[in-house]
């Protein structure tokens with residue numbers, strides 16, 4: 001089992017495409033996208049957790065192998081990854097492999113995560129790299145990583161936890177921050193996420209985007225063009 005945690009405020013192709021590439025590269029049966037309820041290291045998201053999870057449901061519909069896991073939604077307090085992994089370990093048992101997927105940027109800041117050194121005892125860490133990720137790691141994290149690094153994805157299936165694998169994926173210059181900025185200025189985000197997600201956002205008028213009436217055809221969603 002593999003998890004991709006995130007704020008998903010909102011979900012976009014920069015989340016979905018790497019996940020599909022990882023399914024294939026690591027021969028995974030399933031990746032669970034886990035929307036955080038209260039992200040530990042950032043301000044409270046603009047959309048509430050049920051709304052972000054609902055958009056994720058729409059986003060993964062029709063993508064085999066991607067599913068939404070709401071396990072962080074009912075937990076009060078910060079959505080610490082160590083708690084999520086412990087929760088899943090309880091249902092998965094000690095022997096089955098569990099992978100937690102994170103971006104290179106997130107990995108560089110791993111030593112600031114809650115009880116970070118316990119993470120590898122609970123899961124493998126799959127660090128997604130994109131061309132241009134060249135910044136150095138802090139020496140202590142570098143040493144920690146080298147002691148656990150594997151280069152063959154098959155190693156992740158051979159043990160339940162404990163390894164770090166770097167996996168290159170396509171670089172898509174899409175971020176939720178960029179999308180929120182775009183919408184606040186009244187610009188469309190069409191093409192940056194599945195159309196069905198975009199239509200839901202536009203119909204609700206999320207992130208300051210002028211609310212669109214259902215009567216308007218999808219091709220005319222940007223109010224500047226109406």
Ligand SMILES: Nc1ncnc2c1ncn2[C@@H]1O[C@H](COP(=O)(O)OP(=O)(O)OP(=O)(O)O)[C@@H](O)[C@H]1O
Pocket residue numbers: 005006007008009013014015018101102103104105106128130171172173174175176177178
């Ligand atoms: N364009 C992208 N390509 C590959 N991975 C991405 C991309 N955008 C986000 N991710 C990864 O997806 C996970 C969840 O990301 P998150 O929900 O924070 O989205 P985001 O677009 O980075 O959001 P924000 O701009 O609000 O920080 C993180 O591990 C992050 O590194």
Ligand SMILES: O=C(O)c1ccc[n+]([C@@H]2O[C@H](COP(=O)([O-])O)[C@@H](O)[C@H]2O)c1
Pocket residue numbers: 004005006007008034036039040041042079080081082102106112113114
């Ligand atoms: O556990 C922590 O302390 C911790 C600190 C920062 C981020 N995370 C997790 O990393 C994932 C990506 O976070 P974010 O804020 O970039 O969307 C998400 O699953 C978070 O819960 C976890």
